[in-house]
Each structure stands twice: as structure tokens, then as C-alpha cells.
Amino acid sequence: MNQQKNQNLLKQYGEWGIKLNKSKQLLRKAMIRIIIYAFIYTFGLLGVIVIGWQLASRITWYNSNPIYEFLILIQNGLIILLPVLLICGYLVIVFFELRKPYTYLDELAYGIQEINNRSTYAIRLEDDELKELNDLLNQIKSEIEFNEQAAKVAEQKKNDLIVYLAHDLKTPLTSMIGYLMILKDEKELPQKSHDHYVEIALDKAQRLEDLINEFFEITRFNLTQQALEISQIDLVRMLEQLIYEFKPMFQEKNLNCELQAPKSLAIKCDVQKMQRVFDNLLKNAVNYCFENSTIHIQLTEEKQGYHIVFENSGYTIPQAKLDHIFEQFFRLDQSRGTKTGGAGLGLSISKAIIEQHQGTIQVQSYDEKIIFDVFLPQL
Known part of the structure; x- marks a missing residue:
């Protein structure tokens, strides 16, 4: 029963996770950052080239100057070098941005492991973007711990009740046997005493029936399965x-x-x-x-x-x-x-x-x- 409760709880919070749509949110944010960083990198690279061109044009260069020869080499190969620099920059940006989801998976695995290990400490995911997920994991952890504790208490109450019922079943049964033995052995018992003993035995039998019905109620009654x-x-x-x-x-x-x-x-x-x-x-x-x-x-x-x-x-x-x-x-x-x-x-x-x-x-x-x-x- 406890395991089923935990499964239902995890399913419930899993549905919440779908509603939160966290994976799509993280992907959307990553794509937006990639586009923004790509624009910044593109315009920054073009800006550096333009500024460098302007500064270089104001200086008097000589053919024998190594820097001049290097700048001429860059100028002649700019049509090839610029796309290479852009592509390399884009790849670096995409690499660093798409690396984050894998770290998110590691942190999520850590959080699930903490739940599975029944850690007494609150789960703390390092990335701020996972705050909602962090809170959700802590809620799941708290609910599971609460349900497990409640199940233990209910099981203890049930065990105590079975012990009590065993005692309660024995008490009226002993009385019934005692009074029936009197009725059997005492042949000359006055009618008034006879009726009194029969009434007591019947009362004890009815009490015994009530207790037996309650005992079976524990094991057979399950409202969750009764429409x-x-x-x-x-x-x-x-x-x-x-x-x-x-x-x-x-x-x-x-x-x-x-x-x-x-x-x-x-x-x-x-x-x-x-x-x-x-x-x-x-x-x-x-x-x-x-x-x-x-x-x-x-x-x-x-x-x-x-x-x-x-x-x-x-x-x-x-x-x-x-x-x-x-x-x-x-x-x-x-x-x-x-x-x-x-x-x-x-x-x-x-x-x-x-x-x-x-x-x-x-x-x-x-x-x-x-x-x-x-x-x-x-x-």
C-alpha cells in the first residue's frame, strides 16, 4: 500500500512537471541565448574588423614592416577568414549553451538519488534555473516521508487493534462457555436463573458477532476500489x-x-x-x-x-x-x-x-x- 501511494504521488508530481513544461522552457531559453550571443559575437567581430581597419588606415606603413605584411595577409584572406571565425564562434556558443541540459540531467539524477536514499537533508540543486524543479523535488520528498510515516503509524494501530480484538474475542467467548457449561451441568436450575444465564450468553454472542464483523471489516473494506x-x-x-x-x-x-x-x-x-x-x-x-x-x-x-x-x-x-x-x-x-x-x-x-x-x-x-x-x- 505504501509503495502504491508513493507511485501515485510520483505520478501526480510527474503530471505537475509536465504542466510546468520545464524542459521546453529551458530549451527555449537556451535557443534565445544562442541567438543573442550569436548576434553579439557577429556584430562584435565586424566591429573589431571595422575599427581595426580604420585604425590601420591612419598609420603610415612600410612594405618591410612585419605587421603590415600580416594585415595585408588578413585583408586578402578576409573573405575566407570571416566565415571561419563566425562558424567557429557559433560552434563555441552552441557547445557551451547545449552543455547545460546535460548538467541539468546530472543535478536531476542527484535529486532523485537523494529521494531514493531517504536523505534527511533538503535537496539543493546548484543552478538557479532549476529552482522550480528543486522545490518540486523537495515537495515530493516531504510527501513521501509523510506518507511513509503515516503508513507506519497506521500499521502499528492495525497491529495493536488485532491484539486488542484477540483479547476482546476471548472475553465474551469465555463467558459464553462458562454460562453454557452451567446450563448443561445444572439440571435443576430455577427457570429464572436459567433465563438469566441464557440472556447473558446471548448478549455475549451478539458482542462476539459484532467484533468478528469489525475484524473482517479491516481486511475487506476498501473504498478506493468500490464505485x-x-x-x-x-x-x-x-x-x-x-x-x-x-x-x-x-x-x-x-x-x-x-x-x-x-x-x-x-x-x-x-x-x-x-x-x-x-x-x-x-x-x-x-x-x-x-x-x-x-x-x-x-x-x-x-x-x-x-x-x-x-x-x-x-x-x-x-x-x-x-x-x-x-x-x-x-x-x-x-x-x-x-x-x-x-x-x-x-x-x-x-x-x-x-x-x-x-x-x-x-x-x-x-x-x-x-x-x-x-x-x-x-x-
Whole structure:
């Protein structure tokens, strides 16, 4: 996964490099300099000849003077010497100007090698004309280092989660076996105790099922490979159906759930994925809500899209935790024995689904309130 990210990053910056059109810029500058230097050299050479001719004509020369004989030789051969001097000068100019791209290649190879060697220092290309390329290479280097560090952190979280899940799977399983053994061995168990033990075993089995589902979620869920299946649905009916399905959970904590929404509101979305988002948000609200309180869901329509706000009363979440709440494997409740301590994937998956719909999700917590604000644009 890390290698794929780096390849995608290099491809992205490669496209930026094409947009910058740096190679054509350098070639164009080199050609302009060649033309300018050629003009300067041509007129400079002609100027030297003219000035030399004028100065030589003002001096009285004698046939026996070696300088006079040399100047006469130049004068007689000027028709051949002048083109030779011009061609030689042009070749020298072209040689020095076209030599620069090869030095650019050397510097570029150096920069790429520094990225490959994971150097801790910033890349510094010597030529000022390569400043944009220098900045681009440093950006690539920084992004690769950031992605690698993020991948290591995510991998560590994943490994920790597997260890935690192994412990969590064992705990309810041990309890189930214990209570089932009691039911098997105690033939004369009172009906009240029998029902109580069956209820506990069933609760532990359901907890075990939830943990197993979360465990498989880690390995099978990959939003980047799942295309949206867009269809139209009444968002109000979807939320009403969800609230109805959660009634047993509401009754356990004596909660009310109020939906403030228009009579109907048709939207286009991936229905299954969006149901998953709202299910995660409502489950999160129930888990972290005070008993005997009310969960508020507000649906409003705007020109650009739709706002769906989930608000519940609960302990204020510190900002340090809010900053990481949408990260994979982040658990708001770190205790291993509570039902609120899931795998830490629900909110991360919800955020990914919403972003697939080109929307946003934000969270805030203050005055013992927890508020999730989802915005979905019109598709």
C-alpha cells in the first residue's frame, strides 16, 4: 500500500512537471541565448574588423614592416577568414549553451538519488534555473516521508487493534462457555436463573458477532476500489426507517430521537453506503449519549446541497481526540470492556463514503454536546 501511494504521488508530481513544461522552457531559453550571443559575437567581430581597419588606415606603413605584411595577409584572406571565425564562434556558443541540459540531467539524477536514499537533508540543486524543479523535488520528498510515516503509524494501530480484538474475542467467548457449561451441568436450575444465564450468553454472542464483523471489516473494506452506485431515494424516509430500527437500542438507555426535516426530500446517492454512514453516526450517538436524554437529527436543504446534523448530549470530547476521531482504528473509548470500544473504523469509513459523494463531515463538542454535521452536495 505504501509503495502504491508513493507511485501515485510520483505520478501526480510527474503530471505537475509536465504542466510546468520545464524542459521546453529551458530549451527555449537556451535557443534565445544562442541567438543573442550569436548576434553579439557577429556584430562584435565586424566591429573589431571595422575599427581595426580604420585604425590601420591612419598609420603610415612600410612594405618591410612585419605587421603590415600580416594585415595585408588578413585583408586578402578576409573573405575566407570571416566565415571561419563566425562558424567557429557559433560552434563555441552552441557547445557551451547545449552543455547545460546535460548538467541539468546530472543535478536531476542527484535529486532523485537523494529521494531514493531517504536523505534527511533538503535537496539543493546548484543552478538557479532549476529552482522550480528543486522545490518540486523537495515537495515530493516531504510527501513521501509523510506518507511513509503515516503508513507506519497506521500499521502499528492495525497491529495493536488485532491484539486488542484477540483479547476482546476471548472475553465474551469465555463467558459464553462458562454460562453454557452451567446450563448443561445444572439440571435443576430455577427457570429464572436459567433465563438469566441464557440472556447473558446471548448478549455475549451478539458482542462476539459484532467484533468478528469489525475484524473482517479491516481486511475487506476498501473504498478506493468500490464505485458509487447512484440512485434516487427519499432521504427523510431513510432517516425515519433508521430511527425505527434503533428503537430497541433507544429503550435500553431510555432515549428519545427527534427528527426535524421536511415531509420529503429526494436526493441522489449510493443508498447502501449512505445508510451505512447514518447507521454509524446514530450508533455513535447512542453509545456516547447520556441516559434519559434526546438525540436530535436535523435535515435542511440548501442551494448547493443538504445538511444532516446529528446532535446528542454526552461528555464533552477534548479537542485532542476530536482531531483524530476520523482516523482509522482510532477508538474514542479506549477501555476494552465496553460496547462503545469498537474497532475504530465506523467514523473513518463514514468520512470516506461522504468524501466519495464529494461531501464533508465535521465534528464539534462543547457544553456536554457532541455534534456531527454532514454536508452532501447535489449530484
